[in-house]
Amino acid sequence: MxxxxxxxxxxxxxxxxxxxxxxxxxxxxxxxxxxxxxxxxxxxxxxxxxxKSIVATLIGIAIDQGYIESPDQNVLDFFPAYKLKRGEQTIKQVTIKNMLTMTAPYKYKSEPYTKVYSSDDWTKSALDLLGGKSGITGEFKYSTIGTQILSGIIVNATGRSVFxxxxxxxxxxxxxxxxxxxxxxxxxxxxxxxxxxxxxxxxxxxxxxxxxxxxxxxxxxxxxxxxxxxxxxxxxxxxxxxxxxxxxxxxxxxxxxxxxxxxxxxxxxxxxxxxxxxxxxxxxxxxxxxxxxxxxxxxxxxxxxxxxxxxxxxxxxxxxxxx
Known part of the structure; x- marks a missing residue:
C-alpha cells in the first residue's frame, strides 16, 4: 500500500x-x-x-423510448384526474423541467415530511403542495418531497411501476x-x-x-x-x-x-x-x-x-x- x-x-x-x-x-x-x-x-x-439522479436517468430513458415527449411537458399532463383547488392556476404551468431543475414553486416554507409520508398517496400529497401565489420565478428551491411527482409521472407515462x-x-x-x-x-x-x-x-x-x-x-x-x-x-x-x-x-x-x-x-x-x-x-x-x-x-x-x-x-x- x-x-x-x-x-x-x-x-x-x-x-x-x-x-x-x-x-x-x-x-x-x-x-x-x-x-x-x-x-x-x-x-x-x-x-x-x-x-434523485437515478430518477433523472429514468426520466431520460422514458423520453428516449417515447413515453414522455420532452422535459417541457406540463406536469399535469400526466395526472388528468387531479382536481385543482379553486383559484389555483400556477400548477398548470409547472413543467417536468421545473421539477428536474428544482425551480418549481411550492406552498410551504419548510418541507412537511411527516404529512406527506404518513399519507396514503405520496405523489398526490406532493402535487397538493405544488404551486402558490408567487408563480414560477425560476428561483432554486430544493425539494425532496416535490421530486416524488416525477415517480408518479414515470408510472403514468409508462404504465409500469418505477421499480x-x-x-x-x-x-x-x-x-x-x-x-x-x-x-x-x-x-x-x-x-x-x-x-x-x-x-x-x-x-x-x-x-x-x-x-x-x-x-x-x-x-x-x-x-x-x-x-x-x-x-x-x-x-x-x-x-x-x-x-x-x-x-x-x-x-x-x-x-x-x-x-x-x-x-x-x-x-x-x-x-x-x-x-x-x-x-x-x-x-x-x-x-x-x-x-x-x-x-x-x-x-x-x-x-x-x-x-x-x-x-x-x-x-x-x-x-x-x-x-
Missing amino acids: NDGIIRLENIIAADYGNIAGIVVQKKGEVVYERYFDGYTPVDAVHVMSVT DFAAENLFTPLGITIPGNTIIKNKEEHLAFLSSRAVNGWVVDPQGVNTAGWGLCLTPRDMAKIGQLYLNGGSYEGREILSRNWIEECTKVRSRWGDFSYGYLWWITDSEGDRCYAAIGDSGNFIFVNPEKSIVVAIASRFVPNFKIQTTLITRDIIPLFE
Missing part, C-alpha cells in the same frame, strides 16, 4: 467514520476499492438523495440487483430505515409508487456503474442504455443555489478547473464523475444527523491519487 493510500485511509478514519465503501474507476477499470466499518462489497446502503421500469431498462443492463420494494408504514419505520445498517430495496408509498427523492439502496459497485454509464455517454459494455443527448442535458448548468450549480437532478461542480458532475446524497453519498480525467468515484455512507456534505475528500484526497 503506497503512502497516498495510507494517508487517504487515515483521513477517512479520522473525519469520515460513516463511510461504508469506496470504489474508484479510471477509464472503466477499478483502481481502488475499499470497505469500512464491517461493510462488504455486497452490502447495500441507503444512498439518500443520490436517488419494474428501472429493473428492465437500467438496473438489469448494468448488472445491478435490487431485491425489491421496501414498505414503510409510519414515522418510526421511516426513522429506523434511515438509521439501520441492514437496509435494502427501494421504498414505496402505500400506492406502490417508489420514492424519487430518497429511499433507494445501492452498493458502491452499483453506484460506480451508474457513474460509468454517464462517463461512457450512455452506453455500457457495448449497449446503449441512455442517450448521450440526455446525459448532456442533465449535466448542463440549469439553475443555481448560491455558489452551487445544478443540472437535471445532478450537481455540477469544478475540480481543479475540470467540469465535473455528481449525484449527492445526505451524509456523504456520492457518484462523482470527472470526464476530463475519465474517473468515477462512488462513495456509500451511513446516515449521520447534521452531517456536512463536502466534496473535498474526493477532489483533494482521492482523484489526485489516480490521475
Whole structure:
C-alpha cells in the first residue's frame, strides 16, 4: 500500500467514520476499492438523495423510448384526474423541467415530511403542495418531497411501476440487483430505515409508487456503474442504455443555489478547473464523475444527523491519487 493510500485511509478514519465503501474507476477499470466499518462489497446502503439522479436517468430513458415527449411537458399532463383547488392556476404551468431543475414553486416554507409520508398517496400529497401565489420565478428551491411527482409521472407515462421500469431498462443492463420494494408504514419505520445498517430495496408509498427523492439502496459497485454509464455517454459494455443527448442535458448548468450549480437532478461542480458532475446524497453519498480525467468515484455512507456534505475528500484526497 503506497503512502497516498495510507494517508487517504487515515483521513477517512479520522473525519469520515460513516463511510461504508469506496470504489474508484479510471477509464472503466477499478483502481481502488475499499470497505469500512464491517461493510462488504455486497452490502447495500441507503444512498439518500443520490436517488434523485437515478430518477433523472429514468426520466431520460422514458423520453428516449417515447413515453414522455420532452422535459417541457406540463406536469399535469400526466395526472388528468387531479382536481385543482379553486383559484389555483400556477400548477398548470409547472413543467417536468421545473421539477428536474428544482425551480418549481411550492406552498410551504419548510418541507412537511411527516404529512406527506404518513399519507396514503405520496405523489398526490406532493402535487397538493405544488404551486402558490408567487408563480414560477425560476428561483432554486430544493425539494425532496416535490421530486416524488416525477415517480408518479414515470408510472403514468409508462404504465409500469418505477421499480419494474428501472429493473428492465437500467438496473438489469448494468448488472445491478435490487431485491425489491421496501414498505414503510409510519414515522418510526421511516426513522429506523434511515438509521439501520441492514437496509435494502427501494421504498414505496402505500400506492406502490417508489420514492424519487430518497429511499433507494445501492452498493458502491452499483453506484460506480451508474457513474460509468454517464462517463461512457450512455452506453455500457457495448449497449446503449441512455442517450448521450440526455446525459448532456442533465449535466448542463440549469439553475443555481448560491455558489452551487445544478443540472437535471445532478450537481455540477469544478475540480481543479475540470467540469465535473455528481449525484449527492445526505451524509456523504456520492457518484462523482470527472470526464476530463475519465474517473468515477462512488462513495456509500451511513446516515449521520447534521452531517456536512463536502466534496473535498474526493477532489483533494482521492482523484489526485489516480490521475
